[in-house]
Amino acid sequence: MNAQTKYASEINKEAQLVNFIPYSSHLNDTTLTTIDGAMMRVFRVEGISFETRDNDELELAFERLNSLHKSLSENNLSLWVHGIRHRVPNSIEGEFDNVFSATFDKRYNRDFNDDVLINELYITAVQRAERGALSKKLSMNIEAVTSRIEAQLEAFDEIAHRIQTNLSSYVCRTLGVTHSGISEPLTLFNYLLTGQWQTVKKPIGEVRSALGNAWVRVAKETIELNCLGSSRYMQGIDIKEYCQQSSSGLWSAFLYAPYELILTQSMSFMTRKKGLGYLKARKRALANSGDGAITQIQAMNQAMNDLSDGQFAMGEYHFSLMVIADTVEKARQYRGMAEKALSDKDVTPAVIRLATDAAFFAQLPANWQYRPRVAGITSKNFAHFAPLFGFLVGKRDGNPWGYAVTRLKTPSGQPFYFNFHQSPQGVDSFGRKLVGNTIVIGMTGTGKTVALGLFLCQAQKYAQGDEFSTVFFDKDRGAEVAIRALGGRYFKVQNGQPTGFNPFQIEPTPQNLTFLKNFVKLLAHSPIKPLTEFDQQSISRAVDTVMGMPKELRAITTVMQNIAVGTSKEEIENSIKLRLRKWCRGGEFGWVFDNPTDELDFTVARNIGIDGTEFLDNDAVRTPISYYLLHRLNDVIDGRRLMYIMDEAWKWVNDDAFTEFVGDKQLTIRKKNGFGVFATQLPSSLLDSPQGAALVQSSPTQIFLPNPKMSSEKSYEEYTKGFGLTDREYHLLKGFGDTSRLCLIKQGGHSVVCSLAMPDMDDELAILSAGTDELPLFEQAIEEVGESPSDWIPVYLEKVRQAKAVKKQASL
Known part of the structure; x- marks a missing residue:
């Protein structure tokens, strides 16, 4: 009886996936075996950021890949390289408890799609067992089989280690079984079979039974994958005839494709003997065909010579490109584009x-037996076809502080997840105290202040669940409006106006007492008459006496009154008391430190700003003020998350007070979970300063905005030798228009071009970067309605709009 079920005809159209899956088991966490005894290992590769690389660098990368391939050719090895472009969730999690930062985050991120297309690169190394090895194993006892497998694994481990070592500059990671039992290699293979990313646990039994939870229907051109109740459709392309000469980047257009795809390339390397045999057979075929041109035969002779000389290896290559869509019509459209x-x-x-x-x-x-259109190519061809190109994409999560700071747009369409800290991809670095120092170089009007404001606002998410502080050492009050909008405190130090600073109001801890004694010595310093041992003891006793008094009595004047003075005329004329008098109330600089209370407190608000515009140019007060500010910064270098920003950093760090700060103090700050962002207009400002140059060396993240003055030879030297830009990166940056809002971000030897443009965000930009036109309007708004951001922000923004309208009308 040949009875059939109701849906037998439909079932017969579907492929029984298990019969096409060659995998047997997880030999260990990183190694799989096939049913015919081959061993496999899978690597996730970030790739090299080819957009910003010099041609010389790309050529060197090509030569190194060719060398790697040659070294693998005598090992019965095959490589499968998968370039996968697929959609992923794009949002960055984070909560903002400040109204402005929450509003800004919502408006900024509306221009990013919820799902974006990203590229992923995978390499699978497969080593076939020796011919007949499987039948030999069947005749062996268990001990002999185990010994044979261990020997095979040891040899394969050496090959896998060689691959990973040679691809270290590509950021190469071995996939394996996670702590939760998820098999990363099987998860990848399951995606190839189903078109859906689903985690696959390491099975107890045969691994192929755990794969392929999709119904696969194969038609003439289309493959339907029905998985988890929804269908996806694939259509494929292979190559009938290759170009005359290969070159790197032949398939790079697919890195920008507006559709999902799987680009598969495999290369089964031939031994030199087998490769020569293949070339000789090709030569005979050309000669016997009667239409083999002399030049082709000569080229074949040259190829055999080059193969014998070890310039390349030969291999069997296959290519396929599968586009993926939610409808057959879309799949056909994407196939046409491909x-x-x-x-x-x-x-x-x-x-x-x-x-x-x-x-x-x-x-x-x-799956060697299913490969269509296998072609014989050289290892050089393969290095061109699979150059492992990628983009610097940043890291969305698993960073030292959690999720990325923000997203930036890139030419490829996928976002760049920006982080100050550099941490390895694929590794959860949460909580690690890694280096986060960052340099920002940008001329006025190119977006430097906007970039700093963007990072400041987006970083507010890090206050959730942890104590978090930012200190902004500002210039020209560029960040004042943003800091005040975030509910922060902003200190303006103006020459001749009381600063609100009184260092003697701090707590009398041993560390503070040491600081105060050194601080008074600094105020009393004279290049003509150095302090004597008696002077130093007098200062020490006076500070101890004053710091034992009630807080309201503690001041520089009180210290001066407690200084012992000698009786001779020379001692009186050169006394410490006389030198300190100018720093006391009524003296030339009494406005600086002799104030009734000390208003400087870096813990009074999450975001603190200090304007150094005037005092940084005042030689008489710059060093003492800087010395005090740096000491108070210690209040927030206590293990909390700390980000401090210095605009026109060279102006700050060039002072002697910063010598220790740019050296050993940077290590202390990193260990205490902090980092600095150092911004300036011109590279020379930092590079020509010993302290600035030290900061450059300690900053692995660098952001370069347009600079219209990049045409000189000196400029080329600064960017390439001073900051380590390649020739390609330099010329890319040089080509950015002043108002392009483009920037080049370099981190860990890799770079990416990003956009800081914020279309339709005029209100937010008026807060992030308030210039000389906006600051008076801000002050008017504060005076009219008070200092609560919820009150003054709408008033200020309305004033800015009106001022722009008047200016626009006047220009007509």
Whole structure:
């Protein structure tokens, strides 16, 4: 009886996936075996950021890949390289308890899609067992089989280590079984079979039974994958005829494609003997065909010589490109776009129609028998076809402080997740005290203040669950409006106006007493008459006496009154008391430190700003003020998350008070969970200063905005030798227009071009970067309605709009 179920005809159209999956087991956490005894290991590769690399660098990378491939050719090895472009959630989690920062976050992120297309690169190394090894194993006892497998694994481990070491500059990570039992390699293979990312646990039994939870229907051109109740559709392309000469980046257009895809390339390396045999057979075929041109035969002779000389290895190569869509019509549209992209590279694409299922299953590493259109190519060709190009994408989560600071747009369409800290991809670095120092270089009008304001606002998320402080050492009050909008405190130090500083109001701890004694010595310093031992003892006793008094009596005047003075005329004329008098109330600089109370407190608000515009140019007061500010900064270098920003950093750090700060203090700050952001207009401002140059060396993250003065030879030297930009990066940056809002971000030897443009955010920009036109309007708003941000922000913004309207009308 040949009875059939109701849906037998439909079931017969579907591929039984398990029969096409060659995998047997997880030999260990990182190694899989196939049913015919091959060993496999999978690597996740970030790739090299080719957009900003010099041609010389790309050529060197190509040569190194070729060398790696040659070294693998005698090991019965195959590589499967997968370039996967797929949609992922794009949002960055974070809560903002300040109204302005929450509003800003919402408006800024509305221009980012919830899902974006990103690129991922995977390499799978597969080493076939020796011919006949499987049948030999069947005749062995268990001990002999185990010994043979261990020897095979030891040899394979050496190959895998060689691959990972050679690809370290590409940021290469071995996939394995996670602490929660998830198999990362099987998760990848399951995506190739289902078109859906789902975690796959390491199974107890045969691994192929854990894969392929999709119904696969294969038609002439289309593959339908029905998984988790929804269908996705694939259509494929392979290559009928290759271009005459290969070059790196032939397939790079697919890194920007507006659709999901899987680009699969495999290379089964031939031994030199087998490669020579292949080339000789090709030469005979050309000669026997009667139409083999002399030049082709000569080229084949040259290829055999080059192979014998070890300039390359030969291998069997296959290529397939599967586009993925939610409808057949979209899949066909995307396939057409992919065909054009290949045709533009002088290759002849072919729609996969006859062996659609074979091309689909050949995406799985170790499925040699299903590979369509296998071609013999050199390892140089393969290094060109699979150059491991990628983009610097940053790190969305798993950073030292959690989620990324913010997202920035890039030319590829995928976001760049910006972080001050540099931490390894694929590794959860949360809580680690890594270096976060950052340099920002940008001329006036190119977006430097906006960038600093953006980072300041987006960093407010880090206050959730942890104590968090920012201290902004400002210039020209550029950040005042933003800091006040965040509910922060802003100190304006103006020459001749009481600062509100009184160092003797701090707590009399041993550390503070040491600081105060050194501080008084600094105020009493004279280059002509150095302090004597008696002077220093007098200062020490006076400070101890004053700091034992009630707080309201403690001041520089009180210290002066408690200083012992000698009786001779010379001692009186050069006394400490006389030197300190100018720093006391009524003296020339009494406005600086002799105030009734000390208003300087870096813990009074989460965000603190200090304007150094005037005092940084005042030689008489700059060093003592800087010395005091740096000491008070210690109040928030206590293990909390700390970000301090210095605009026109060279102005701050050039003072002698910062000598220790730019040295050993940076290590202390890092260990205490803090970092600094140092901004300036011109590279020379930092590089020509010993302290500034030291900060450059301690800052792994660098942000470069447009600079219209980049045409000189000196400028080239500053950017390339001073900051380490490559020639390609320099010329990219040089090409940025002043108002382009583009920037080049370099981190850990890799770089990316990003945009800081904020279209339709005029209100927010008026707060992030308030200039000389806006500051008077801000002051008017404060005077009219008070200092609560919820009150003055709408008033201020309305004043800015009106002022712009008047200015626009006047220009007509």
